[in-house]
Amino acid sequence: MTTVVVPAGGLGTRFLPATKALPKEMVPVGDRPAIQWGLEEAVASGVRRAVIVTAPGKELIRAHFAPDEELEKTLEGRGSAELARRIREIGSLCNVEFVEQAQPLGLGHAVLCALPTIKGEPAVSVLLPDDLFSGSPPLLAQLIEAHTWEGCTVLALRRCPKEQISRYGVAAVEGEGPVFRVTDVVEKPAAEDAPSDLALMGRYVLTEDVFTALRTTQPGALGEIQLTDAIREVARGGRVVGVEFTGELLDVGTLDSWLATSVSIVWRDPELGPALRARIAELEASES
Numbered sequence: 001m002t003t004v005v006v007p008a009g010g011l012g013t014r015f016l017p018a019t020k021a022l023p024k025e026m027v028p029v030g031d032r033p034a035i036q037w038g039l040e041e042a043v044a045s046g047v048r049r050a051v052i053v054t055a056p057g058k059e060l061i062r063a064h065f066a067p068d069e070e071l072e073k074t075l076e077g078r079g080s081a082e083l084a085r086r087i088r089e090i091g092s093l094c095n096v097e098f099v100e101q102a103q104p105l106g107l108g109h110a111v112l113c114a115l116p117t118i119k120g121e122p123a124v125s126v127l128l129p130d131d132l133f134s135g136s137p138p139l140l141a142q143l144i145e146a147h148t149w150e151g152c153t154v155l156a157l158r159r160c161p162k163e164q165i166s167r168y169g170v171a172a173v174e175g176e177g178p179v180f181r182v183t184d185v186v187e188k189p190a191a192e193d194a195p196s197d198l199a200l201m202g203r204y205v206l207t208e209d210v211f212t213a214l215r216t217t218q219p220g221a222l223g224e225i226q227l228t229d230a231i232r233e234v235a236r237g238g239r240v241v242g243v244e245f246t247g248e249l250l251d252v253g254t255l256d257s258w259l260a261t262s263v264s265i266v267w268r269d270p271e272l273g274p275a276l277r278a279r280i281a282e283l284e285a286s287e288s
């Protein structure tokens with residue numbers, strides 16, 4: 001498994017007005033943009049090539065992953081060798097390529113846009129940068145390992161409270177876990193129609209049959225071409241498993257969740273954490 005597809009063409013409407021001009025994937029979480037956390041997880045999982053599916057007007061994502069020797073030199077000249085090293089690292093994380101999704105027609109459509117760049121690969125991984133993983137081993141590595149054993153499409157599953165389940169794709173499963181056979185998946189079902197409490201999180205390993213299904217997948221939930229609907233076809237043929245993964249998944253797709261995630265990340269950061277804790281203590285003291 002060498003390639004990860006990273007859909008980053010969404011409009012970021014859940015994050016407006018902050019994302020009017022700034023791509024939502026570029027909103028910082030701690031000291032780096034959300035999408036960088038995603039690529040770092042992919043690289044730590046053994047991925048060597050990222051295909052980022054962007055939309056027109058999202059040039060900042062491209063700029064972020066491009067090497068910037070000028071900036072490195074300036075930083076070195078100012079005695080900031082460590083910062084220069086970190087900037088160099090972003091430009092050389094992995095081989096990053098871009099594909100444009102001309103219209104926001106849905107996650108399934110975004111993944112299909114990457115198809116011409118992954119011809120000949122029996123399986124690719126997909127990482128949604130709205131879901132940020134914290135833990136070890138990396139979430140994508142857990143899915144890739146399951147794929148190595150099972151040889152089929154693999155989904156990331158997490159138990160989800162009933163009142164939140166309608167935000168997600170939901171799997172019908174057989175078996176005891178943590179690796180389940182997935183018999184069906186439904187995109188954003190009403191709580192009473194959800195086939196289980198196992199929600200799909202933003203990591204996938206997809207085999208060729210999902211791409212074949214995607215070519216003819218019709219718009220589904222929200223009028224969009226849903227990746228879940230293509231996976232459904234393959235699951236019904238018995239070729240999908242789901243992994244109830246270990247570790248923490250933090251959402252950065254909405255303003256509320258981004259705030260909570262940012263606080264969690266910064267809280268644990270050895271450099272940034274102390275200042276945040278001191279400020280929170282100060283605010284609490286001023287309230288009482």
Ligand code: G1P
Nearest residue numbers: 107131167168169200201202228
């Ligand atoms: C997408 C998928 C959904 C999945 C979710 C995970 O939905 O369509 O199946 O559960 O990501 O974050 P979105 O968040 O784009 O609405």
